[in-house]
Amino acid sequence: MRFLTAGESHGPQLTAIVEGLPSQLELGVHDIDPWLALRQSGYGRGRRMQIETDQVQIMSGVRSGKTTGAPVALVVPNKDYRNWIEIMNPEDDGVIRKKALTKARPGHADLAGGIKYGHKDLRDVLERASARETTMRVATGAIALKMLADVGVQGINFVQSMLDIESQVEFSWDALEAVENSLVRCPDPEASARIVAAVDQAKKDGDTIGGVLEIRFRGLPVGLGSSMHWDRKLDGRIAAAVMGTQAVKGVEIGHGFATTRVPGSKVHDAIYRNEHRGYYRVSNGAGGLEAGMTNGEELIVRAALKPIATLMTPLPTVDVVSKEPADAARERSDTTAVPAAGVILQCVIGWVLAEALLEKFGGDTMPEIQQRVEEYRKYTLEY
Numbered sequence: 001m002r003f004l005t006a007g008e009s010h011g012p013q014l015t016a017i018v019e020g021l022p023s024q025l026e027l028g029v030h031d032i033d034p035w036l037a038l039r040q041s042g043y044g045r046g047r048r049m050q051i052e053t054d055q056v057q058i059m060s061g062v063r064s065g066k067t068t069g070a071p072v073a074l075v076v077p078n079k080d081y082r083n084w085i086e087i088m089n090p091e092d093d094g095v096i097r098k099k100a101l102t103k104a105r106p107g108h109a110d111l112a113g114g115i116k117y118g119h120k121d122l123r124d125v126l127e128r129a130s131a132r133e134t135t136m137r138v139a140t141g142a143i144a145l146k147m148l149a150d151v152g153v154q155g156i157n158f159v160q161s162m163l164d165i166e167s168q169v170e171f172s173w174d175a176l177e178a179v180e181n182s183l184v185r186c187p188d189p190e191a192s193a194r195i196v197a198a199v200d201q202a203k204k205d206g207d208t209i210g211g212v213l214e215i216r217f218r219g220l221p222v223g224l225g226s227s228m229h230w231d232r233k234l235d236g237r238i239a240a241a242v243m244g245t246q247a248v249k250g251v252e253i254g255h256g257f258a259t260t261r262v263p264g265s266k267v268h269d270a271i272y273r274n275e276h277r278g279y280y281r282v283s284n285g286a287g288g289l290e291a292g293m294t295n296g297e298e299l300i301v302r303a304a305l306k307p308i309a310t311l312m313t314p315l316p317t318v319d320v321v322s323k324e325p326a327d328a329a330r331e332r333s334d335t336t337a338v339p340a341a342g343v344i345l346q347c348v349i350g351w352v353l354a355e356a357l358l359e360k361f362g363g364d365t366m367p368e369i370q371q372r373v374e375e376y377r378k379y380t381l382e383y
């Protein structure tokens with residue numbers, strides 16, 4: 001499976017082509033749009049989210065609510081394009097550069113991208129680097145999540161901390177409701193309220209806020225990924241997908257960096273077996289991955305998201321046209337996108353898992369895959 005995305009933040013539309021999906025997967029816009037809506041939510045977003053109501057159009061590869069096996073083309077129009085048509089129109093050779101950006105924002109793609117791609121209007125860089133692009137990674141990831149759900153795999157994402165405000169509640173799958181009820185997707189109501197206040201303060205200060213996200217999946221078959229080939233190890237592929245998401249600066253699986261602070265006897269998860277559960281662990285420091293393969297326990301991934309680089313109280317920079325010192329450009333932006341990032345990361349990790357599922361269980365049709373997963377689950381229990 002693979003996909004390509006295209007589209008600028010203020011261009012006409014966002015596009016994705018997904019190739020390699022099995023046929024007979026039940027799929028409709030109702031499987032994708034709720035994820036797009038979740039991605040738009042979260043306290044701390046800017047005015048752009050009031051302009052957009054992202055809804056996907058499925059342009060190919062699906063008939064009567066099922067995939068045919070053909071490439072699936074997806075489109076999400078940018079409603080804001082009508083306000084940018086003079087600036088972003090791909091057809092117009094007299095494009096007005098009235099929103100040209102020359103004062104490179106520290107932490108954004110602007111300066112390195114301008115040098116690399118040879119642009120002095122840094123809008124030509126930022127329009128694609130924008131996190132608007134994650135819309136299509138959510139749309140494609142939502143398809144992966146549907147495949148996973150059809151073989152009994154469930155995911156969840158939530159905010160663990162923002163600034164020094166940390167969720168104090170022990171994780172539970174029943175927390176989903178608390179997460180959905182929280183303005184910032186944090187399962188701890190008290191931490192959630194403090195984070196909302198911190199976002200308000202940051203907005204007043206012209207500042208931005210990052211945070212730590214946690215994403216979990218349960219019900220994964222044992223042995224997705226590989227211990228034999230470095231580039232097929234699932235932890236590496238998950239880390240690449242997570243780090244390939246805008247603003248992510250760190251990724252951790254299971255106890256991650258904390259495993260370095262205690263000896264091995266306190267790190268590794270003892271193995272038990274009974275007839276009902278088969279092999280299992282009572283701890284999960286490994287976060288569901290050993291040697292690049294799923295081990296049947298919950299997959300636990302954490303990611304660190306840096307604060308958004310567009311600051312209303314800007315940092316010093318250089319104007320790439322005048323080459324004089326300047327304050328970095330101010331653009332309409334979000335105070336934080338941490339809550340949305342959890343949704344995005346669940347989708348991009350879901351994609352990697354669905355890919356690994358297809359590698360292991362093959363099959364041109366979804367019913368074939370489902371049957372093979374079911375047989376393999378029986379085999380795993382008896383092994």
Ligand code: EPS
Nearest residue numbers: 046048049129130131132331332333334
């Ligand atoms: C973004 C800036 C803001 C965000 C945008 C990412 O958009 P605008 O410049 O139109 O105000 O809202 O995120 C999205 C549009 C989105 O859908 O996530 C940036 O510069 O990266």
